[in-house]
Amino acid sequence: MTCPEIVSAYAFRSLGFGERLLPRGEITLCHEFTLIGSGLIWNLYFGVLALAFGFFFANALALAKAAPSALIRKPAEWFIFVFRGSPLFIQFFLAYEALVLLPKTGFDLWGLIVPTDWTTSAWAGALFVLFLNTSAYAAEIFYGALMSVPKGDIEAADAYGMTGWTKFRRVLWPTTLRLAWPAYTNEAIFLVHATTLVFFSGFPAFQQRGDALYYAKYFADKTFNPFIPYPIAAFYFICLTVTLITVFGVINRRLNRHLPGAMRPKLKVRPQIIR
Template identity: 60%
Template sequence: MRTCAESFAGYFLRPLGREHGENLLPRGLDITFCDQAFLIAGGLIWNLYFAGIAILVGFFLATGVALAKFSERAWLNRPASAFVFVFRGSPLFIQFFFFYSAFVLLPRAGLEIPLGFTTLTLHTSALTTAQVGALIVLILNTTAYSAELFYGALRAIPKGDLEAADAYGLTGLGRFRRIVWPNMLRLAWPSYTNEAIFLTHSTTLVFLSAFPARQQSGEAFYYARYFVDQTFNPFVAYPLVAFYFILLTLAIIAGFGLVNLRLNRHLPRPQRARIRFRPQYIR
């Protein structure tokens, strides 16, 4: 029977690959509570990877899509509106399957792009892995939802602020940086916090979808299902996953709450928007 120290050394970094821990996962009667606790906790590394990069990249993409949708130019707002509608109107789980099927159809040798003086080869093999392909899906999905939040915030910016900007002679980039951008973030941030939480929870779908877990390297819920299949006891692994995600959710609320205070620092305290966790059961 392994000690907790041995379980930590053998399994905490095991989700990163076999070279970072035991070659095989624990099985049958050899599974201890510490094995489950540390291996599931280690799987959160991938949840943080998927969520962190998707939120970071999706934030900037969503800003551009929201501005395009808010634009009066049809060649900008129509494609942006269509993009948002498609990704908000279809289930994330289906998007995983669709993109995996599309990535598999790409030539394994890569796509060759002739440039005249040379040929550029884009390698496509990595797109069928969860670490790349599923990440792209998460980025596109959160971009669509976040863009809709930012678009609503753009429409809600007080006209008085825009008139004041015009009075001071602010135009173009200066107007956007000093007036539009801060107001958009301030108005959208509480809802955007919920989007970040929901996206983090959605990372548990990655290895339930078509994207394979290579060398038994998966995220927290992947290992929880593995332990349930081995022990036939769902009352240890699943509560552990829920507990870890509750802690992760509290950390997101705290971090985003600090940003929210920063965005609303100029307002009187009673008028400052507070972040409240409101889970989205239907998306």
């Protein structure tokens, strides 16, 4: 097969389209780039959706942690503590073991059978764990930023007669985002990298439709040479990281557009080696 034919046959294999059988004969560099890139679609799926839903949940958790009422504050504090205090891999393991215990036939809800077998699939269960994990970390980031809102900004809002939702929407939340965005960018990068842990979790890859690391391991086992597929996977993730930095940098400039150029904070990325 020529390289264009390989790309046509395997580009969307991770989604169930194209060639069903993995290459077993001569494995070329084009095979490896194509299939690992195909698996990257699932890493993008996990990363984008977990970030999108986790962003709003994290903001809600940050507000709950800052609430004066202990009934609202304590559950948020414990949620953040548990998910920040335990390793992500163990969270995957515990979530899978808990979801497996659900009835195989589903729940009978007023005569309507609600299926539960889909919860143990990687696309649902692993995404849920990543969503909870990033929400906890991002909530602590947003909470710290919320507590760091300059007192002068709050007094200015009070002087203008702003209260409640108007004060939060016009002053508190925009300032919180500006202060939290550099740290949140690092969290977004880490989450995308953490999607590779789905491969090691108990959530199965349906019909060999795995992520980038799934195909990298497959080629490493078949060719007995891990120094080609794993660097290819690393290359793809470096490209994703550069894309994230660019997109979040644009948002950062948008959030600080009202400041003079010399006063606008630069986006500094500090990758976390160990979490």
